[in-house]
Amino acid sequence: MEYVVPLIIVLVIVVVVVVGARLLGRRNQAAQTTEPGIDQAGAPVKAPRGNRQITRETAQEASARLTPETHQRVYALIAQHQVLNAVKEYRKATHMGLGDSAAAVAALAEFPQPTPEPLPEPVLPSNDAPLTVEDIMKAAPPIKAAVPNAYRYRAIVSQGDEVREVASTRLNAEIYAQIRQLALAGNYDGAARLLRDHADIGVAEAQEFVSMIGPED
Structure with a gap:
């Protein structure tokens, strides 16, 4: 029961973010004939607070924070309609706040992103590489100077x-x-x-x- 209330809160945030994004998109389409930054009544339009807009750019940024493995896990949960678990997985992978993680998952669901390419592994020198003179000198034991036979x-x-x-x-x-x-x-x-x-x-x-x-x- 202790997880029910936080899960409900996360679900409400996701729903509000998605609905707000769609309403914002409709308003932007209606205001395309007006000047940027001014609404149809001639009043300046205020920028939305925070960085929780659902756009393709925010989806790309959200995807860039994930590794190929966590990216696949998050999208697997989104495909199974387990939004709350997807938010939890994203938050665990990025250590971001609850609201930011919910907005990131909403952006990933709205604008699907390809799995990021894994980082190339560093190329280590091959064991078959030819040895240099310095390598041989370092590996060879020190040569003791020959001691002449003492006179008997x-x-x-x-x-x-x-x-x-x-x-x-x-x-x-x-x-x-x-x-x-x-x-x-x-x-x-x-x-x-x-x-x-x-x-x-x-x-x-x-x-x-x-x-x-x-x-x-």
């Missing part, structure tokens, strides 16, 4: 037919000279510890290496 110092000792070799980037002639001096002085533990500090070698392997250091090495 080779220390070689021999005892009879046995030969031992230690190679390391942390060794050099000066450090090996210190290792050799410690070994020749009989400090094999200190020589092995210094060798392990500058080469990736185990304890037993380091001790065996320094024990083979002789005066000629």
